Amino acid sequence: MTSLLHSQPKAGYCEPNNSSRVIQLQTNLDFINPFENEAVKPTESSKDSQRMMDEGVLMTWEDLWVTVPNGKNRKPILQGLTGYAKPGQLLAIMGPSGCGKTTLLDALAGRLGSNTKQTGKILINGHKQALAYGTSAYVTQDDAMLSTLTAREALYYSSLLQLPDSMSIEEKKDRADFTLREMGLQDAINTRVGGWTSKGLSGGQKRRLSICIEILTRPRLLFLDEPTSGLDSAASYYVMSRIASLNLRDGIQRTIVASIHQPSSEVFQLFHNLCLLSCGETVYFGPASSANEFFASNGFPCPTLYNPSDHFLRIINTDFEQDVEEGLGKGVNTEEAINVLVKSYLSSETHKQIQKEVEEISESDSGAIEKKRIHAAFFNQCFILIRRSSLHMYRDISNYWLRLAVYAAIALSLGTIFYDIGSSYGSIQARGSLLTFFISVLTFITLIGGFPPFLEEMKVFKRERLNGHYGVTAFLIGNTFSAVPYMLLISLIPGLIVYYLSGLHKGLEHFLYLIAVLFATVMSVESLMMVVGCIFPNFIMGMIIVGGIQGVMILIGGFYRLPNDLPKPFWRYPLYYISFHKYAFQGLFKNEFEGLTFGGDQYGGNKTISGRDILTNTWQMEMGHSKWADLAILLGMIVLYRLLFLAISKSKEKAKPMVAAFRCPQAKLFTTVTRGNEQN
Ligand SMILES: Nc1ncnc2c1ncn2[C@@H]1O[C@H](COP(=O)(O)OP(=O)(O)O)[C@@H](O)[C@H]1O
Numbered sequence: 236m237t238s239l240l241h242s243q244p245k246a247g248y249c250e251p252n253n254s255s256r257v258i259q260l261q262t263n264l265d266f267i268n269p270f271e272n273e274a275v276k277p278t279e280s281s282k283d284s285q286r287m288m289d290e291g292v293l294m295t296w297e298d299l300w301v302t303v304p305n306g307k308n309r310k311p312i313l314q315g316l317t318g319y320a321k322p323g324q325l326l327a328i329m330g331p332s333g334c335g336k337t338t339l340l341d342a343l344a345g346r347l348g349s350n351t352k353q354t355g356k357i358l359i360n361g362h363k364q365a366l367a368y369g370t371s372a373y374v375t376q377d378d379a380m381l382s383t384l385t386a387r388e389a390l391y392y393s394s395l396l397q398l399p400d401s402m403s404i405e406e407k408k409d410r411a412d413f414t415l416r417e418m419g420l421q422d423a424i425n426t427r428v429g430g431w432t433s434k435g436l437s438g439g440q441k442r443r444l445s446i447c448i449e450i451l452t453r454p455r456l457l458f459l460d461e462p463t464s465g466l467d468s469a470a471s472y473y474v475m476s477r478i479a480s481l482n483l484r485d486g487i488q489r490t491i492v493a494s495i496h497q498p499s500s501e502v503f504q505l506f507h508n509l510c511l512l513s514c515g516e517t518v519y520f521g522p523a524s525s526a527n528e529f530f531a532s533n534g535f536p537c538p539t540l541y542n543p544s545d546h547f548l549r550i551i552n553t554d555f556e557q558d559v560e561e562g563l564g565k566g567v568n569t570e571e572a573i574n575v576l577v578k579s580y581l582s583s584e585t586h587k588q589i590q591k592e593v594e595e596i597s598e599s600d601s602g603a604i605e606k607k608r609i610h611a612a613f614f615n616q617c618f619i620l621i622r623r624s625s626l627h628m629y630r631d632i633s634n635y636w637l638r639l640a641v642y643a644a645i646a647l648s649l650g651t652i653f654y655d656i657g658s659s660y661g662s663i664q665a666r667g668s669l670l671t672f673f674i675s676v677l678t679f680i681t682l683i684g685g686f687p688p689f690l691e692e693m694k695v696f697k698r699e700r701l702n703g704h705y706g707v708t709a710f711l712i713g714n715t716f717s718a719v720p721y722m723l724l725i726s727l728i729p730g731l732i733v734y735y736l737s738g739l740h741k742g743l744e745h746f747l748y749l750i751a752v753l754f755a756t757v758m759s760v761e762s763l764m765m766v767v768g769c770i771f772p773n774f775i776m777g778m779i780i781v782g783g784i785q786g787v788m789i790l791i792g793g794f795y796r797l798p799n800d801l802p803k804p805f806w807r808y809p810l811y812y813i814s815f816h817k818y819a820f821q822g823l824f825k826n827e828f829e830g831l832t833f834g835g836d837q838y839g840g841n842k843t844i845s846g847r848d849i850l851t852n853t854w855q856m857e858m859g860h861s862k863w864a865d866l867a868i869l870l871g872m873i874v875l876y877r878l879l880f881l882a883i884s885k886s887k888e889k890a891k892p893m894v895a896a897f898r899c900p901q902a903k904l905f906t907t908v909t910r911g912n913e914q915n
């Protein structure tokens with residue numbers, strides 16, 4: 236441990252480092268350090284370090300501005316930032332909440348939101364170039380993971396998805412276990428991630444698991460947004476020291492950029508460079524070890540026994556407008572203190588030096604970075620996603636199991652209310668009501684029960700997709716095939732209950748057709764949810780939009796208002812033909828009535844009516860095609876919706892850099908992170 240500490244840069248601190256305390260922290264936490272005995276060499280031969288620099292990612296940014304709409308004008312969030320992140324070094328971005336730390340990370344990683352406008356020059360190894368899959372990773376603040384998987388499973392599946400097929404399964408498992416231990420998660424290996432239904436990993440453990448997932452492939456460039464939030468100071472230190480010393484362990488010279496909210500003195504010592512922001516402006520950028528001196532030279536010396544980062548943040552925090560306290564400053568207002576520091580930094584030697592370095596790097600050619608890394612093959616990824624998603628669905632009682640229970644209860648109610656429906660004249664209306672109600676209620680419960688779990692999966696997909704773990708097609712295949720068995724189950728059991736209790740049209744073919752239509756309806760609703768969820772990934776908006784669409788589709792499906800009575804413009808042409816409920820109702824009605832005869836009405840005496848007559852005259856069904864054609868159209872609609880999801884997701888990804896380029900054509904931007912799975 237001592238060797239590790241000695242290898243770290245000596246950042247400025249106000250209290251002499253107490254190494255005995257550090258040793259104490261280690262025993263308290265029981266972290267396993269597999270490299271404890273490894274000789275960590277603080278200095279390599281200059282040849283070696285040059286080679287590592289050549290392999291690494293050297294990122295520079297110059298005069299970087301980011302603005303967002305603010306009424307008729309635009310509000311700057313980042314104001315002309317200049318800096319660099321070098322291989323083998325850890326750059327910390329610090330500043331009060333809302334100062335632009337996440338925005339800077341997003342800008343550097345090419346992930347800014349669509350309403351932002353970015354200008355400036357961001358270069359990698361002196362080039363405007365994109366990063367290949369596995370070369371960069373971004374650990375966001377939002378820990379989106381499947382809640383039912385254990386920490387080990389989450390990481391294990393992630394290693395299968397990300398690591399190349401040339402590695403054996405055992406090697407991948409070992410890498411996953413090793414990474415978990417590295418982040419001190421060995422005691423939580425079998426704990427589930429947890430979500431709103433069940434408590435699982437703590438916030439800090441989830442953070443560490445997210446970090447594990449992203450460092451599995453040993454990326455050259457690592458962005459971390461507040462990796463220590465939710466951790467106590469001891470855990471923060473160990474997580475940050477693991478991150479900072481990753482480079483020293485495997486010889487890969489990573490470039491690490493992390494935003495940190497409130498580092499302890501020990502954590503502060505791990506930083507090589509510090510970027511201190513206040514309201515989007517640079518208060519200080521340079522070696523972390525010189526920050527103290529910079530503040531002291533401007534009249535804000537760090538008091539003894541004071542954490543330097545606390546001191547810096549206190550001086551530059553404008554959220555709680557106050558005079559900088561006696562002893563911390565010269566009794567000046569926070570705004571003035573920031574002005575003094577910003578101006579002083581701009582005229583400082585450090586700033587000039589940084590600008591000179593950035594210019595030199597921009598003009599130099601440090602070589603293109605590795606363009607493509609090998610990851611698991613497409614079909615393997617699909618297979619792994621099916622397995623992972625199936626396991627999640629099996630364990631998640633709030634998804635298909637809960638729906639199965641509700642469907643079964645509704646089926647029981649329907650079955651008993653319509654018990655032994657018979658073939659009297661009155662049963663014609665009863666059969667129609669039973670079938671349409673069954674389909675309608677299935678539609679809405681599928682939406683209510685299925686949308687939240689789908690959004691959870693989408694969140695995980697989005698995070699993994701942005702980090703290039705796999706593509707949209709693999710996700711779609713994984714999601715579709717893992718859900719099919721559950722959808723069959725939730726169609727079969729309620730269908731069986733209703734069919735036998737109410738005594739619908741007898742015969743295996745009729746029963747199987749009923750189940751097939753129930754299955755196709757559930758799947759159509761889920762497919763529509765995917766399309767809407769991809770455009771509006773928001774719970775309330777998505778529910779309202781899909782609910783509204785379903786309501787209209789049911790209304791114009793041909794039962795509540797007979798087809799010939801539907802107003803021709805708009806409602807009949809084209810909406811009636813687009814509504815998948817039309818095909819579900821029509822198919823089920825044909826399945827039910829064709830081949831049966833019903834008792835005559837009070838006016839017809841004993842005369843019986845054939846099912847075909849009822850279909851034509853009473854229900855006004857289209858009899859030009861069979862019930863199988865209706866089912867085929869329904870299945871075709873499912874394929875269409877899913878292809879639409881694929882097209883929208885892909886075009887959203889493709890449109891983002893184009894929109895950014897259109898919004899600020901003059902800017903030389905680095906906006907995209909090339910995904911290794913682009914074709915997927
Ligand atoms: N896309 C956006 N649209 C509008 N305002 C934004 C957007 N992104 C960030 N902001 C604003 O910019 C400021 C900085 O945000 P952020 O970078 O998230 O801060 P930090 O990570 O330092 O807490 C905040 O005031 C935030 O509200």
Ligand SMILES: [Mg+2]
Binds near residue numbers: 336337338460
């Ligand atoms: Mg933030």
